[in-house]
Amino acid sequence: MSSDNEQPDEPAAAGGPEQLALIRETVRKASVPKAKPRTWRGAALAPRLPVARVVVNKGVLHLDQYFDYAVPAELDAEAQPGVRVRVRFGAGAHRVREGRREGGGLIDGFLVERRADSDYGGALAALASVVSPEPVLSPGMLALARAVADRYAGSLADVLQLAVPPRNGRAESKPSPEPLPPPPAPEPGTWGRYGRGPAFLQALAAGGAPRAVWTALPGPHWPEELARAVAAALASGRGALVVVPDGRRAARVDAALTALLGEGRHALLTAESGPEKRYRQWLAVRRGSVRAVVGTRSAMFAPVRDLGLVAVWDDGDASHSDENAPFPHVREVLELRAGHERCAFLLGGLSCTVEAAQLVESGWARPLTADREQVRQAAPLVRTVGDQDLARDEAARAARLPSIAWQAVRDGLKSGPVLVQVPRRGYVPRLACERCRAPARCRHCAGPLEAPDERDLSCRWCGRGAVDWHCAECGGTRLRARIVGARRTAEELGRAFPAVPVRTSGRDHVLDAVPGRPALVVSTPGAEPVADGGYAAALLLDGWAMLTRPDLRAGEDALRRWIDAAALVRGQGDGGTVVVVAEPTLRPVQALVRWDPAGHALRELADRAELGFPPVSRMASVIGRADAVRAFVETAELPGDREVLGPVPLPAPPPGRPRRPGEPPVGESWVRALLRVPPGSGAALAAALKSAQAARLARGGPDQVRIRVDPLDIG
Template sequence: MSDTAVPGARVKVRFAGQEVLGYVVERAAETDHTGTLQPLRRVVSPEPVLAPEIAELSGTLARRYAGARSDVLRLAVPPRHATAEKAPSVPAPAPPDVAPQSWGEVEHAEPFLRRLAAGETPRAVWSAAPADDWPRMIAEAVATTYAAGRGALVCVPDHRDVARVDAALLELLGEGHHVCLTADGGPAARYRDFLSVSRGARRVVVGTRSAAFAPVHDLGLVVLWDDGDDLHAEPRAPYPHTREVLLARAEQQSTAALLGGVARTPEAQQLLTTGWAHELAASREVVRRRVRAEAVAAEDRQVGTRIPRAAYDAIRRGLESGPVLVQTPRAGYAASLACDTCRTPARCSACTGPLVVSGPTVPPQCRWCGHVEAAWACSACRGRGLRAPVRGEARTAEELGRMFPGTTVRSSSGERVLERVGATPDIVVATVGAEPVAAEGYAAVLILDTWLTLARDDLRASEEALRRWLNAGALVRPGGHVVAVGDPAHPALQALVRWDPAGFARREVEERSQAHLPPAARMAIVTGDLGALDDVLHLLDLPEGTEVLGPVPFGKGESEHRVLLRVPSAGGERLSGALGDLQRVRSARKLDPVRIQVDPLTV
C-alpha cells in the first residue's frame, strides 16, 4: 500500500472492533504513540481528496464548535463516486484580463480591487446599494483575483443565487474556468466537479454552504454573500456557519475576504469595529438617487383592504412604467382564521386544531387532522362568519386582481418560484426568498404585513425582518419606490426608510454588548434530558466568568431540557475547549448523548 496510501487518500481502518472510513493525514517515519499501532486494512482509493489545509481547517472548526473532526470532514469531502474518479479533469484555459466596471460608485472599491490585482489580501465588508448588479460585481472581484494567478471561492445562500453568479462568471470569463458545487446535479456531477477543484484543474468555485470547504489551489479570495441568511447555518453537527468557515480559511491561508450583502449582520459589523475588515459602501447621494423608501401605517379604510392609500398609489404609479413587486410573509390563501364577530381564533370541532382555507371556494379545513368544517360555528358567540387576520400570497394576489382589473397578477412561492420576470407592467406577489429578478428592475416594491415578520419570538427578529425587506427593496430599478406597510416608528422600519443597514447593525452590536449576547459574547446551548444535563454541569470545567442559565424545559415534550452557557468573547475559546473535552469524556463513558450548539443562529 506504500504507493496508494498517500496523504489525503481514503482508507479503511480497524477501530473499536469495527472497520471504519478514515483519511491519511500525514506519513512519518516515527510516532509518539506509546501503544501498539494497527495496520491499515485497505486503501479505498489513492485519490488525495483531503487537502492538508482542509484537514487543518477541520481541526480548527471542531475546536471552535466543540465537535468531532470526523463530523466536519463529513461536511467537507463528498461521498466517493468511482466512475467520476476514473475520468480525467481537463485543465482550464488561461484566465482572461478583465477590467472591473460595476464598482465605480462604491467608495474605497478601487483600492480594494487594486490590491486584489496585486495578489495582496485585503478584507472588506460590502453593503450593496439598491439596483446593484451584485452577481456581476462579485464576478469582477473574482476575475481580478483569478487574473493575478490565485483562486477564488464564492458562497451564496441557495441555488438561485448560484445560477446568477454562474451566469455572471460565464459572461465575464467564458467556459471552462469555474465550477458550481451544489447538490442539484447529483452525486456523480458533484464529485466530478469536486475532483476538478482538488486536482487544480479549476480554481474558481461557486456554491452553497458545502462549497466553503472546496480545496481550491492557491486560494486568494473568499466571498460570502448575504451572511444573515439562515441557509448558511449548517443543520448537521457540529453546526458550523459558512461565515465562520470562510473567516477561518482567510486567517489560516492568508487570503482576501469579501462579506457582501444588502443588509449587514452584527457579526459583519463586529469585523469592522475590530479593524479586521474595512467598509465598502455607496455614498448617501448614490443611495438617495437609486431608491425612495417610506413606511405607511397599516390602518387606512379609504381603500377597504389592508393596503393603505399610499401603497395603492405606489402600485398604480409603478404599473405605468414597469412591473411591481409585492412581498408578503406567508404562503397559501388564509394561513389562520378567526370569528368575524368576536375575533376568537377558529378551531376544529374534532381536535381543536387551527382552521385554514386553501382557496376562495374551499371550506375551512383543520391544519392538524384534516377535518373539513362545512358548517363551522364559533364556540364563543356562535357566529358563522370567518375572517382571515393573516393572509397568504394567494389571497393577496386575489385582492390585488380585484383592485387592478386588467393587470396580470403573478405569484411566486413554495414550489412555484419564478426565476425571472420581464419588463411588462405586471404585479408579482412573492413570499420571502421567492422574489424573482425583473429584467430591468421593479418600478415599485410593496412590503406587506411587516408586523407579522417582526412578531417572531427570536433574538434576531428585527435583524431578520430588515434583511428581508432590504433584499426585496434592492430589486428596484434606479429611482424606484419602496413602500412598507407597518408602524413607521419601529427602528427596523426606520432603518429601511433611511436605507441604513450599517447604522442598524451598529445599534444591534451596542445593544447586544450591553446584554452580553453574541457577537460580544460566546454562547452555547446544551440540550438533553434532565439527568444528562446534571451530568454535564457536574463534569464541565467552565472558564471563569461563565454564566449558567437553566436548565429549563425545551420543545413540546416535558423530558427535554436545555442549559444556556454564556461567557465574554475573550473566554470563548476556553468555553469551546471545555465543551469539546466534555463530549469526549461522555463518549468514552458511553453516557446519554446531549446536543451542543455553539453560537446558534436562533435563540
C-alpha cells in the same frame, strides 16, 4: 566433513573456469544469513514508513483522534497521505493517546500521515484497503477542519464529512482539463461607485490580501461586481472562492463569471449539479485545473489551490449555517480560511449583519460603501404606513391595503410588475404589544415572553415569570399575535385587481424570474423572483409580524428581507416606489427609509455590547431532557466567567409537521440551557463543552444532549 575454511570439492564434470566461478559465488551468497522482512501476522509491511495515521469516519467526540495502522507492502504505493482508506476499526486499532483498543468492523477513513513508528506498543491492525489513490485531503484542509471542529466543539470526522464530498468512481476516472493561464486584471466597472472599490480590485490583482465588508448598492450589478473581484484574484495567479446562500444566486454569479471570463475558468458547486458532475468539478478544483469556485454552503471547504480571495454573499441568510454537526457558519469558516491561507476576505450583501459591523469596528476589515448620492440614485423611494394610518384609512379594509399602497400598485402596474412581500408561513410570532407592536421582553434578561394566554407569561430564555407586564415603549398592557399568509393575500389582491395576472413564489414553487409586463407577484421573503427591468413598485406587508419574532435578530432579519425585496425595484429616478406597512418610528423601518443598513448594524452592535449579547459575547445551547441537561451543565468544567440562562422548556413540534433539528421527539419533553461567556472566553467554552460531551459519550447512557455553539436562534 570439511572445516569452515575448506572449500567444497570441485565437481568432476568439466565446466571450465567460468562455470566454477559461478558455482563458488552461489555457494558464498547461500552462506550469508538473510534479513527477515518486517511482518504483521506473517504479512510483509512497507519497507519505509510502515505506519499510517488515520482519522476514522466516526464522528463521536470520544473518538476524535488519530489511530495508527500498519501499511502492508502491497499497499505501499497507493497508501499516501490524503487518500481514502478502509480500516478494521477495533481488532488491533488503538487510541494514539490512550492506547486502548475499540471494537467494530470495516469503516472508512482518511490517511493523514505516514510514520516510521507508532506510539502504541502492541501489534497494529493493517490497512484493509485503499479506496482510491486520489489524494482528496490536503494538509491545509486538514488543519482548517481541525480548527473548525475546535471552534464549534465538534469532531474532526464530522467536519471532514462536510468538507470532502462522497466519492464517485466514474468522475474520478476522467482526466481534468489543463489549467488556463491567468486572465488580465479587470476594469473596475461598477466598482467605481464605491469609494474604495477600484483600490480593492487593484490590491487583489497585485497579490494583496485586503479584507473588506461590502454594502452593495441596490440593483442588478452585484453578481458582476463579485465576478470582477474573482477575476482580479485570478489575474494575480491565485484562486478565488465565492459562497452564496442558494442555487438561484449561485446561477447569477455563474452567468456573470462566464460573461466576464469565458468558459472553463471556474466551477459551480451546488446540489442541483448532481453527485457525478459536482464531484468531477470538485476534483478539477483540487487538481488545480480550475482556480475559481462559486457555490452554496458546502463550497466553503472547496480545495482551491493558492487561494487569493474568499467571499461570502448575504451572510445573514440562515442557509449559510449548516444543520449538520458541528453546525459551522460559512462566514466563520471563511474567516478561518482567510487567516490560515493568508488571503483576501470579502463579506458582501445588500444589507449588513451585526457580525459584519463588528469586523469593521474591530479593525479586522475595512468598509466598502458608496456615498449618499450614489445611494439616492440607486435606491427606490420608500414610504411607510403605520397602524394609526391603517385605522384611519377606509381603503385598508379591502385586501389590507391603505390608500398609499393602492396608489402605488395602480401607478406601478402602468409600467411593469409589482412585488408584494408577505411574511412566510411558519413564522410563529410570540407576543407583542397590541398598541405599538413592540416585542414583549423579559425585564431580567431581555428575552422574548411567551404564554398560552395573557395570564401566564414567562421568559423563553431564563424561564422567569412576567407578572404585571407592561410595554416598555408605550406602557400598554395588552398583547397580540396573528399573521395572514401569502395564499390569502394573493386571493385578496386577485379580487381587488381582477384584470391583472397574479403570480406566487414561495416554498412549494419558487420563481427565478418574471417578465417586465404588468402583473402582481406575491412572494414570501427570500423567494422573490427577479423582474426583467426591475419591479415598478413593491409592497412589504405585515411588517410587524417579522419585527415581533421572538429572536435577537428579529429587527436585523426584517431589515435584510425588506432590503432584498426593495433592491429588485427600479431606482427612484425611474419611478420605483416601495411601501412598507410597519410602524414608521421603529429602527429597522427608519433604516429602510434612509437605506442605511450599515448604520442600523452599528447601532444594533452597540445595544448588544451593552446587554452582553452575541456577537460581543459567545453563546452555546445545551438541549435535552431536563435531568440530563442539568447534570451536563453541573459537571462540565465551564469557564469561571460563564453565565447560565435557564434551562427552560422547549415547545413540541406542531402535529403533522416533520421534526426539525433541536426539537424534542413526539411524546418527550426537552429543555434548553443557554451558556454565555464574555469576549475572550469563547475558545475555553467550546473546549469545555467538547470535553464534557466526550466524557458523557464514553460513559454511555440513554439520554441525548445536543450542543450547539453560536446558535442562530436563541429566542
